[in-house]
Amino acid sequence: MEANHHNESGAAASKGRQLLFSVYLMFLLVITVYQDFPLVNMVGEIGRTPVILMLPFFLFCELLLLSRHKRLLYMTKLQKYMTLFVVYTTVVSLLYVYIHFLQGSYTYGTENLLSKAVKIIIYLVLILLYIRHLYFVFSQITSRRLLFASFFSVTMLLFGIMLIELISAPYALPFLHSKAAPYWRVRLLTSESSTTGTIVMVFVGICLYLASSLKSQLFKLLTWGLIGAFFVNYLIATSSKGFYLVLLATMAFAMLKFMDIRRKRNFLLIAAGCAAIYIVAVTFMPAVISSLNNDMENYTSSYTRFGTILISLVTIATNPFGVGTGAFLLYFEKNMQTCIQILSDFYYQMFGISEINTGELMMYANTDKNVAVKSGVFQWIMYGGIGAVLFFFALTRNMLASAKRDMWMYITLLFVLFSLLFISLEIKYEVWLLFAFISFFMHQQQHKPASTSTEVSV
Numbered sequence: 268m269e270a271n272h273h274n275e276s277g278a279a280a281s282k283g284r285q286l287l288f289s290v291y292l293m294f295l296l297v298i299t300v301y302q303d304f305p306l307v308n309m310v311g312e313i314g315r316t317p318v319i320l321m322l323p324f325f326l327f328c329e330l331l332l333l334s335r336h337k338r339l340l341y342m343t344k345l346q347k348y349m350t351l352f353v354v355y356t357t358v359v360s361l362l363y364v365y366i367h368f369l370q371g372s373y374t375y376g377t378e379n380l381l382s383k384a385v386k387i388i389i390y391l392v393l394i395l396l397y398i399r400h401l402y403f404v405f406s407q408i409t410s411r412r413l414l415f416a417s418f419f420s421v422t423m424l425l426f427g428i429m430l431i432e433l434i435s436a437p438y439a440l441p442f443l444h445s446k447a448a449p450y451w452r453v454r455l456l457t458s459e460s461s462t463t464g465t466i467v468m469v470f471v472g473i474c475l476y477l478a479s480s481l482k483s484q485l486f487k488l489l490t491w492g493l494i495g496a497f498f499v500n501y502l503i504a505t506s507s508k509g510f511y512l513v514l515l516a517t518m519a520f521a522m523l524k525f526m527d528i529r530r531k532r533n534f535l536l537i538a539a540g541c542a543a544i545y546i547v548a549v550t551f552m553p554a555v556i557s558s559l560n561n562d563m564e565n566y567t568s569s570y571t572r573f574g575t576i577l578i579s580l581v582t583i584a585t586n587p588f589g590v591g592t593g594a595f596l597l598y599f600e601k602n603m604q605t606c607i608q609i610l611s612d613f614y615y616q617m618f619g620i621s622e623i624n625t626g627e628l629m630m631y632a633n634t635d636k637n638v639a640v641k642s643g644v645f646q647w648i649m650y651g652g653i654g655a656v657l658f659f660f661a662l663t664r665n666m667l668a669s670a671k672r673d674m675w676m677y678i679t680l681l682f683v684l685f686s687l688l689f690i691s692l693e694i695k696y697e698v699w700l701l702f703a704f705i706s707f708f709m710h711q712q713q714h715k716p717a718s719t720s721t722e723v724s725v
Contacts, residue, residue, distance in 0.1 A: 282410075284407065285407065285408050285409065285410055285413055286413065288404055288407040288408050289408055289410075289413040289414065289416060289417045290417075291404065292404050292408065292414075292417040293417045293420055293421055295400075295401070295404065296417065296418065296421040296700075297421060297424070298316065298317045298318050298321070299318065299696040299697055299700055300421070300425065300455065300456050300457075300466050300470075300696075300697060301316060301317055301443075301456045302315060302316050302456060302457040302458065302462060302694055302695070302696075303315060303443070303444045303445050303454075303456060303457050303458040304316055304317045304445065305444070305445050306319075306320075307445045308445055312693075312694075313386065313389065313390065315445070315458070315694055316694045316696065318393065318397060318694075318696055319393065321397075321400075322389075322393055322396065325393075325396040325397065325399075325400050326396065328400060328403060329396065329399065332403070340402075340403075341399060341402035341403065341406070343402070343706050343707070344661075344665050344706070345398065345662070345665065345666075345702055345703065345706040346395065346398060346399060346402075348658055348661050348662055348665070349391075349394065349395045349398065349658075350395060351658070352391070352651065352654065352655065352658040353388070353391045353392060353395055355651060355654040356388065356391060356589070356591065356592060356650050356651045356654070356655075357388055359588060359589045359590070359591045359650070359651060359652075359654070360384040360387075360388065360591030360592045360593055360594070360650070361384065361591070362591070363590050363591040363593065363594035364380045364381050364384050364591065364593045364594055366594075367380060367594050367597065368380075368381075372597060375596035375597055375600070375638075376596075378596065380593040380594055380596065380597075381593060382593075383592065383593040383596060384591055384592045384593025384594075385593075386592075387592035387593075387650075387693070388592055390693040390694075391592075391693075394692075394693075394696075394699055397696060397699060398699055398702070398703045401699075401700065401703040401704075401707070402703060402707055405703075405704075405707045405708070406707075411477060411480035412480050412481065414477055414480075415474065415477035415478060415480055415481065418470060418473050418474050418477060419474050419477075419490060419494075421470065422470045422471070422474050422494065422497060423493065423497075425455055425456075425466070425467070425470065425497070426493070426496070426497040426500070428440065428455055428456065429453055429455060429497070429500060429501060429504065430500075432453050432454070432455075433453065433500075433504060436449075436450070436451050436452075437449030437450050437451045443456060444458070445458065452505070452506055452507075453501065453504045453505050455467075460505055460506060460507050461507045461509055461510075461689075461690075462690065462695070463501075463505065463507070463510075464505070464507055464509065464510035464513065464514075464682075464686060465682070465683055465686050465690060465695060465697055465698060466697045467497070467498065467501050468679050468682045468683065469679060469683065469697045469698070469700060469701045470697075471494055471497065471498050471679070472675050472676055472678065472679025472680075472682075472701070473676075473679070473701070473704060474490070474494050475491070475494060475675040476673055476675050476676050478490055478491060478494075502514075509686070509689045513682060513685045513686050513689070514682065516685050517678060517681045517682040517685055518678075520681055520685075521677070521678050521681060524677070571641060572641040572642070572689075573610060574603075574606050574607065574610050575639070575640040575641045575642070575645075576640055576641065576642050576645045577606040577609060577610060578598075578599055578602045578603060578606045578640065578649075579640045579642075579645040579646065579648060579649040580645070581602045581605060581606060582595070582598045582599075582602055582649055583648060583649065583652050586598070586652060587652050587653055588651075588652040588653055588654065589648070589649065589650050589651040589652030589653075589654060589655060590649065590650070590652075591650060592650050595649050595650060596638055598649075599638055639691065641689070642687075642688050642689060642690075643687050643690055643691045643692030643693075643695070644659060644687045644688055644692075645688075646691065646692070647659075647692060659687075662702070663684060665706075666680055666684075666702060666705055666706075667680065669705050669706060669709045670705050670709055672709065673709065676705060676709065679701065680701065680705065683698055683701055686698075
């Protein structure tokens with residue numbers, strides 16, 4: 268069924284124009300998932316994704332649309348939330364940098380506080396422009412089948428890359444990555460395996476949602492089979508502890524939305540979901556638990572993750588409106604020793620571990636490179652405090668309300684929302700792709716009668 272959208276750019280695009288935009292969308296999707304771009308070796312982390320190279324083009328399109336229509340187009344709730352967050356964070360950042368300048372603190376290591384603040388604000392502005400550009404591209408493609416073709420093609424590209432990695436590891440496609448060092452796990456076009464879960468889930472979820480537009484049942488079954496093969500192969504091949512934990516949490520939480528067993532379809536979904544949870548738990552959780560135990564006893568990456576989150580919480584406890592995108596470096600080091608002591612006591616009381624390897628966490632005290640909370644949500648809360656909390660609350664509420672009419676999109680959204688606790692947000696453009704897709708294609712349908720999609724009870 269063709270979705271009806273308000274095309275604010277004028278008349279519906281011709282078939283040739285739509286085809287051109289669908290090809291361009293494929294290009295955007297490829298650079299969206301490419302998160303280990305070699306440019307990082309020359310300009311730093313902001314060059315880890317080629318999306319940064321699109322900044323001038325995004326700005327050009329914005330100016331062109333503004334000059335043509337004399338107003339901003341596509342200003343949805345998602346974009347309003349993001350715009351307010353960018354403005355709020357910019358004000359807080361400049362204020363805290365100014366305060367520390369007055370106190371004689373101009374740098375952290377070799378990093379100028381004002382320069383750091385501006386760099387991260389550029390990340391935030393780029394995310395906003397990326398979302399707006401997606402809206403523009405989506406508005407030019409009225410054919411759901413062309414839209415499906417774009418997403419499906421890139422999904423199959425990722426499938427092919429994964430198969431090459433499994434065959435060629437540890438030297439799979441080294442020219443596509445920032446470092447040519449051997450790597451044994453599935454990482455697709457990212458720097459490491461732990462960053463691939465959201466990419467796989469977003470593309471699988473969107474493809475399953477768009478597959479409803481296919482008229483041929485045989486072709487629909489074929490595409491479902493290929494999408495399913497991609498997901499199952501990734502599920503077996505990845506060794507990301509975070510992916511398995513988030514997947515189990517997502518399935519368990521999703522089952523709570525199907526508790527009305529009076530409907531036969533919901534009962535079957537509950538039974539299938541419980542069986543899936545059991546299979547995943549029995550198959551993968553022993554290895555995950557063993558890995559977690561080994562991590563706590565020897566490497567303590569979990570200690571580093573929880574430690575950085577605790578630093579964020581301690582900082583916000585004394586600075587409820589956030590500390591901005593520049594001065595957070597000073598607070599990160601200031602609160603580190605306090606958080607190390609708190610976590611050491613916790614690990615001893617809970618796990619009986621008296622000696623913790625703090626080397627990875629203490630590295631942040633000796634460098635200004637890659638200093639960040641190991642959680643995108645808590646990193647942004649450190650930036651914006653109460654303002655960031657309100658932003659995430661409004662964003663989550665709006666996304667869940669919009670996606671609730673389709674089971675696949677709802678489950679995908681739940682997975683991504685849970686993942687925000689474990690992944691960074693600055694270059695994870697597939698997260699913003701999902702939010703933009705839901706906002707554009709599903710928000711207008713949330714009050715319409717259910718069609719071919721599976722409605723989720725909320």
